[in-house]
Amino acid sequence: MVAQEFTVDLNKPLVYQVGYLGESYQEWVHQPIVSKEGPRFFESDFWEFLTRTVWWAIPVIWLPVVCWAISKSMQMGVSLPLIAFLVVCGVFLWTLIEYSLHRFLFHIDTKSYWGNTIHYLLHGCHHKHPMDGLRLVFPPAATAILLFPFWNLVKLMSTPTTTPALFGGGLLGYVIYDCTHYYVHHGQPTSKVPKDLKKYHLNHHFRIQDKGYGITSSFWDKVFGTLPPMKAAAKSR
Incomplete structure (x- = not known):
């Protein structure tokens, strides 16, 4: 006897349903529904909020x-030129974290109930x-939790006086990332750079979802060979 394939009811809270899709989850989740009205996740109003x-x-x-964070390094006597350099390094470090999370965690293949969920x-x-x-930017409560391992990572790479500035730069990179991500979905850019960034990211969503993991730039996609084929990118124009 063949088990009946599970069907998600979009009119009911989704989070506890998607796990039952099993191996069909990956195909289902990569078939986008283009609507500004988001689905309900939880029955509980608290968790939904x-x-x-x-x-x-x-x-x-x-x-x-x-x-x-930056002011803490200043108070400990770090010079302004060094602080500026550390902030830039922190932003650059974030771009690598952004790419790595998107490629290796956010696009992991799952098929178990809790994996899918x-x-x-x-x-x-x-x-x-x-x-x-x-549901486009990361919830602040979750970000606050993740800042602890990020702080410890930065501590391994710097000194007690430079850690706060480097951390601040990384956090600034995150803020730029989340605001950029929102903008490429909902903004209407008129100049070339943001228009190209929007096309690049929407190409990831609607054409080739296993390429183009960069959000704020395509730099790491070029470095690690995950740049979408040019023909596919051209179609999105």
């Missing part, structure tokens, strides 16, 4: 932390509903 974040909350919450919460929901504006 935690999944929704307005884009402007990211700079409002985290830019003061960036300034605080966790993947959907992390990134699958964004590919299924790419225009859901309230």
Whole structure:
């Protein structure tokens, strides 16, 4: 007897449904539904609230932390030129983290119940509903938790006096990333650079989803050979 294939009911909370898709999950989650109205994730209003974040909350919450971190290095006597260099290095470090997370974690293949469920919460929901504006940036509560391992990583790479500035640069890189990500989905760029960035990212969503992992730039895609084929990129124009 062949088991009946599970069908997701889009009118019911999705998070606890997607796990039952099993091996069909990957195909399902990469068939986008282009609608600005996002689905409901949880029956609980509390957990549902935690999944929704307005884009402007990211700079409002985290830019003061960036300034605080940089000021800590200044108070410990680090020169302004060195602080500027550390901030730039932190932003650059973030671009590598951004690429690595997107490629190796957010696009991991899953088929188990909890694997599918966790993947959907992390990134699958964004590919299924790419225009859901309230689930595009990372929830601040989750970011706060992830800042602890990021701080410890930065500590391994720097001295006690330079760690705060390097950390601040990395956090600034994250803020730029999340705001850029929101903009390429919902903004209407008129100049060449943002227009090309928007085309590049939407090509990842709607044409070749296993290439083009960079959000703020295509630099690491070029370095690691995950640049989308030029013909596919041209079609998205």
